[in-house]
Amino acid sequence: MTDNNRVIIFDTTLRDGEQSPGASMTREEKLRIAKQLEKMRVDVIEAGFAIASPGDFASVKAIADTIKDSTICSLSRALDADIDRAGEALVNANSGRIHTFIATSPIHMKYKLQMDPDKVVEQAVYAVKRARNLISDVEFSLEDASRSDLDFMCRIIEKVIDAGARTINIPDTVGYAVPDEFGHTITQLLSRIPNADKAVFSVHCHNDLGLAVANSLAAVTAGARQVECTINGLGERAGNASLEEVVMALRTRQDVLGLHTGIDATQIVPASRLVSSVTGFPVQPNKAIVGANAFAHESGIHQDGVLKHRETYEIMTAQDVGWNANKMVMGKHSGRSAFRSRLEELGTTFESDAELNTAFARFKDLADKKHEIFDEDLQALVSDTRASH
Numbered sequence: 001m002t003d004n005n006r007v008i009i010f011d012t013t014l015r016d017g018e019q020s021p022g023a024s025m026t027r028e029e030k031l032r033i034a035k036q037l038e039k040m041r042v043d044v045i046e047a048g049f050a051i052a053s054p055g056d057f058a059s060v061k062a063i064a065d066t067i068k069d070s071t072i073c074s075l076s077r078a079l080d081a082d083i084d085r086a087g088e089a090l091v092n093a094n095s096g097r098i099h100t101f102i103a104t105s106p107i108h109m110k111y112k113l114q115m116d117p118d119k120v121v122e123q124a125v126y127a128v129k130r131a132r133n134l135i136s137d138v139e140f141s142l143e144d145a146s147r148s149d150l151d152f153m154c155r156i157i158e159k160v161i162d163a164g165a166r167t168i169n170i171p172d173t174v175g176y177a178v179p180d181e182f183g184h185t186i187t188q189l190l191s192r193i194p195n196a197d198k199a200v201f202s203v204h205c206h207n208d209l210g211l212a213v214a215n216s217l218a219a220v221t222a223g224a225r226q227v228e229c230t231i232n233g234l235g236e237r238a239g240n241a242s243l244e245e246v247v248m249a250l251r252t253r254q255d256v257l258g259l260h261t262g263i264d265a266t267q268i269v270p271a272s273r274l275v276s277s278v279t280g281f282p283v284q285p286n287k288a289i290v291g292a293n294a295f296a297h298e299s300g301i302h303q304d305g306v307l308k309h310r311e312t313y314e315i316m317t318a319q320d321v322g323w324n325a326n327k328m329v330m331g332k333h334s335g336r337s338a339f340r341s342r343l344e345e346l347g348t349t350f351e352s353d354a355e356l357n358t359a360f361a362r363f364k365d366l367a368d369k370k371h372e373i374f375d376e377d378l379q380a381l382v383s384d385t386r387a388s389h
């Protein structure tokens with residue numbers, strides 16, 4: 001039975017993520033990441049762009065030969081050689097997909113492709129048919145969809161579905177869309193295209209305005225059922241929608257969105273760390289879900305609240321996404337109860353309130369001078385307090 005509320009997670013870290021300047025990966029590195037994505041139960045892994053280079057072909061092939069539980073996808077332009085090379089790389093895949101695309105916006109058709117719209121439709125249909133002769137699972141993308149004409153999109157989509165495309169991807173290639181508008185586009189496409197029910201509608205949002213995740217959520221609310229995203233939001237320019245944010249937003253707000261994914265969220269932090277170490281791109285400390293501070297509390301008010309009831313300041317647990325635990329960071333904003341609790345965890349209990357008060361006052365002095373207070377600092381501070389009593 002099909003589950004209408006299940007959102008397919010299509011990870012493109014190894015393709016669009018790798019297009020981020022400086023993020024290129026070796027075949028072995030890509031294979032390691034693909035194995036982690038499979039462990040995380042990603043539905044579709046876009047392993048690369050087989051025609052791009054012999055190395056990319058070898059990576060797609062190695063991943064297709066190895067990974068069994070996720071569908072493996074290769075990108076191709078709507079060109080014979082690209083499609084055939086993608087098919088060749090996927091020949092041993094347990095479940096393979098060719099993802100072919102052509103631009104549909106007036107600016108791309110006129111200046112980049114130098115093709116008139118009728119020719120673009122013809123080439124798209126031809127490409128999908130050629131891909132379908134090689135593989136049953138074909139995805140078609142309308143590059144720069146968010147700047148394309150709605151009537152034209154309806155026309156081309158109806159034709160490529162008739163030609164055999166089973167996933168229709170609507171990319172916000174340049175990160176231009178805003179959520180209400182993007183959601184409305186999806187609603188219009190789904191209601192106006194007569195054979196829309198024969199395909200899964202997908203979205204692929206870039207983050208140029210910092211709206212990739214918001215646009216993806218607006219699209220699934222409007223009926224899209226596949227989200228294309230990357231670990232840590234890696235990708236061209238400002239990146240792609242971040243997988244961890246999309247997945248955890250769907251999970252944490254299932255009460256309003258009513259949707260779910262098949263992702264094992266406890267594998268998110270290991271995946272984030274792996275991608276960061278392979279690419280050398282650090283994760284910013286305040287990055288949602290996977291940043292070092294995402295589950296850290298420093299202010300006294302917050303620490304006190306969390307110690308009394310975790311949900312006062314946490315909307316998901318650190319363990320849900322693969323961290324060992326949340327973190328009480330000791331600094332100048334920390335309060336007495338977090339100070340005492342941390343020392344108790346370290347095996348130090350105070351003999352009297354007076355001792356606690358003196359140690360806490362010394363801690364505040366130190367915190368004003370020192371950026372980060374370590375457990376050793378706290379223990380030394382208590383020993384000094386005791387020695388001076």
Ligand code: KIV
Binds near residue numbers: 143169171204
């Ligand atoms: O951003 C984009 O339009 C793409 C397509 C090739 C899907 O990456």
Ligand code: ZN
Binds near residue numbers: 016171173206236
């Ligand atoms: Zn993209």
